[in-house]
Amino acid sequence: MKLIIAIIKPDRLEAVKEELYKADINLMTVNEVLGHGRQMGVTEVYRGAKEMGNLLRKIRLEIAVNENFVEPTIKAIIKGAHTGEVGDGKIFVLDLAECIRIRTEERGGEAIG
Amino acid sequence: MKKFVAVVLLLGLIFTGTCFAEDPNQASGAAQNTQSDIQSKSQVDTGDTAWILVSIAFVMLMTPGLAFFYGGMVRRKNVLGVFMQCFIVLGVITAQWIFYGYSLSFAPGKGFWGGLAWLGLNNVGAAPFKDYAATIPHEAFMIFQAMFAIITPALIIGAFAERMRFSAFLIFTVLWATFVYDPICHWVWGVGGWLRDMGALDFAGGTVVHINAGMAALVTALVIGKRKGYNNRPVPPHNLPFTVLGAALLWFGWFGFNAGSALGANGLAVHALVVTHTAAAIAGITWASLEWIFNEKPTIFGTITGSIAGLATITPASGFVTVFAAVVIGFAASVVCYVSVAIVKPKLGYDDSLDAFGVHGIGGILGTLAVGLFASKAVNPAGADGLFYGNPKQFLVQLIAVVVIGVYSFVVSYIIYKIVDLFMKVRVTERDEIIGLDLTQHHENAYTVIE
Numbered sequence: 001m002k003l004i005i006a007i008i009k010p011d012r013l014e015a016v017k018e019e020l021y022k023a024d025i026n027l028m029t030v031n032e033v034l035g036h037g038r039q040m041g042v043t044e045v046y047r048g049a050k051e052m053g054n055l056l057r058k059i060r061l062e063i064a065v066n067e068n069f070v071e072p073t074i075k076a077i078i079k080g081a082h083t084g085e086v087g088d089g090k091i092f093v094l095d096l097a098e099c100i101r102i103r104t105e106e107r108g109g110e111a112i113g
Numbered sequence: 114m115k116k117f118v119a120v121v122l123l124l125g126l127i128f129t130g131t132c133f134a135e136d137p138n139q140a141s142g143a144a145q146n147t148q149s150d151i152q153s154k155s156q157v158d159t160g161d162t163a164w165i166l167v168s169i170a171f172v173m174l175m176t177p178g179l180a181f182f183y184g185g186m187v188r189r190k191n192v193l194g195v196f197m198q199c200f201i202v203l204g205v206i207t208a209q210w211i212f213y214g215y216s217l218s219f220a221p222g223k224g225f226w227g228g229l230a231w232l233g234l235n236n237v238g239a240a241p242f243k244d245y246a247a248t249i250p251h252e253a254f255m256i257f258q259a260m261f262a263i264i265t266p267a268l269i270i271g272a273f274a275e276r277m278r279f280s281a282f283l284i285f286t287v288l289w290a291t292f293v294y295d296p297i298c299h300w301v302w303g304v305g306g307w308l309r310d311m312g313a314l315d316f317a318g319g320t321v322v323h324i325n326a327g328m329a330a331l332v333t334a335l336v337i338g339k340r341k342g343y344n345n346r347p348v349p350p351h352n353l354p355f356t357v358l359g360a361a362l363l364w365f366g367w368f369g370f371n372a373g374s375a376l377g378a379n380g381l382a383v384h385a386l387v388v389t390h391t392a393a394a395i396a397g398i399t400w401a402s403l404e405w406i407f408n409e410k411p412t413i414f415g416t417i418t419g420s421i422a423g424l425a426t427i428t429p430a431s432g433f434v435t436v437f438a439a440v441v442i443g444f445a446a447s448v449v450c451y452v453s454v455a456i457v458k459p460k461l462g463y464d465d466s467l468d469a470f471g472v473h474g475i476g477g478i479l480g481t482l483a484v485g486l487f488a489s490k491a492v493n494p495a496g497a498d499g500l501f502y503g504n505p506k507q508f509l510v511q512l513i514a515v516v517v518i519g520v521y522s523f524v525v526s527y528i529i530y531k532i533v534d535l536f537m538k539v540r541v542t543e544r545d546e547i548i549g550l551d552l553t554q555h556h557e558n559a560y561t562v563i564e
Binding site: 009011014032033034042043044045046057085 | 341544548552556557562563
């Protein structure tokens with residue numbers, strides 16, 4: 001079992017979701033986060049005081065999958081989120097020790113899908 | 114599409130040519146003002162003036178109300194952009210109005226514009242100008258009308274929301290006020306205006322404000338193109354409570370808009386207020402019912418949209434029709450606007466983001482035609498009888514007003530857009546559109562994520 005965390009641009013979320021559905025992946029947790037990659041943010045001015053905003057809004061997706069779904073998930077995220085510009089985001093893959101479905105108390109791979 | 118636009122353009126040009134005939138008596142008309150000014154100083158009515166001062170404040174509040182109404186509907190990265198557009202219009206159009214806009218719109222004359230007699234508010238003072246409002250200071254009438262000139266271009270914002278550059282918007286708005294609003298205002302309301310002389314009735318701006326802004330909205334939505342990622346489904350509003358607040362302020366302000374247009378504290382003002390309120394109420398109920406029938410549940414967004422449609426539709430009729438007619442008009446407003454917004458717009462696939470055309474344009478057309486049906490001299494002796502009161506000619510006159518103003522606004526708004534687009538890109542870059550207008554156009558952010 002793996003936990004896939006993806007940081008993507010907010011406006012790519014719809015496209016990523018569509019690609020994931022196509023790949024038959026429809027369980028995910030979505031968060032709005034602030035982040036900072038290699039690009040700078042947009043300057044902000046409040047009543048004349050300039051601030052170099054360096055944190056940009058991003059979307060963080062978390063998807064728990066069984067081994068056979070790891071590559072399809074990564075491919076789907078890349079397909080939906082890729083624009084070719086700086087700031088497209090990153091995908092992290094972590095080992096997942098356990099997964100329990102609360103309603104049935106199923107464990108492991110059974111509980112994920 | 115190109116052929117269609119070309120034909121419309123040509124018709125518009127032929128038509129505008131006929132409007133440039135100047136009236137030789139214009140200058141002498143201005144000279145008579147000072148005579149009549151002296152005679153009528155004593156005719157100012159304190160009650161009428163008090164009501165107009167209140168109405169001015171009411172109508173002024175509609176533009177910030179519109180900012181909330183529209184601002185709640187856009188995505189949160191664009192809310193300040195919409196607020197800014199509405200507020201800067203308050204500033205810019207006020208300046209335009211006092212320098213030359215009022216003169217172009219209302220100075221007596223048979224030309225394309227009113228003329229230059231009242232440039233910089235020259236001769237506009239405490240004495241009433243009898244042809245417009247005999248019992249209130251001329252200056253009060255001037256600033257009351259300024260609020261109408263302000264909210265009209267602000268209405269168009271709904272069509273190109275979330276994708277227009279701020280600088281281009283400013284230039285477009287000033288040109289639009291000068292070449293579209295001012296002439297149309299003069300034709301319908303100004304002394305010597307040809308539609309006024311023909312007998313076209315528009316109590317508070319169904320043609321001048323709603324059809325005018327609605328057609329400009331349609332053409333700008335078509336020319337600027339769809340928002341990135343728009344797939345004929347509504348973009349979810351980021352803050353519906355804002356939209357409800359805005360609708361409430363608009364409804365409130367509309368009493369000044371319509372009842373204030375009686376230009377006095379009298380029975381007609383009361384009646385205009387009653388029919389305005391009636392149409393808004395019935396239209397709100399109607400939209401909620403339609404949703405309940407066709408979409409399973411009534412929604413607050415639908416209910417307020419219906420009310421605004423009812424208000425826009427009753428506007429031209431408010432001082433001419435009975436309360437019963439207002440019920441019919443309110444009902445029809447919601448049905449027709451519902452069809453235009455929920456069925457026609459997705460089918461045609463243009464992106465009038467916040468339905469400026471679908472609600473205000475369609476409502477204005479419907480209401481202006483309704484005057485031709487329901488107007489009654491029993492309600493307002495200064496008005497006329499409509500088709501249902503044995504005067505089919507009035508309906509024809511209203512139809513002419515709708516077509517002429519619709520076509521003129523559509524064509525000239527298109528030309529102005531294209532001219533601005535020549536000198537600067539009207540639409541923001543794709544990157545700016547993705548980041549949002551708040552950060553890219555104004556360097557500010559409405560909401561923080563942390564703290």
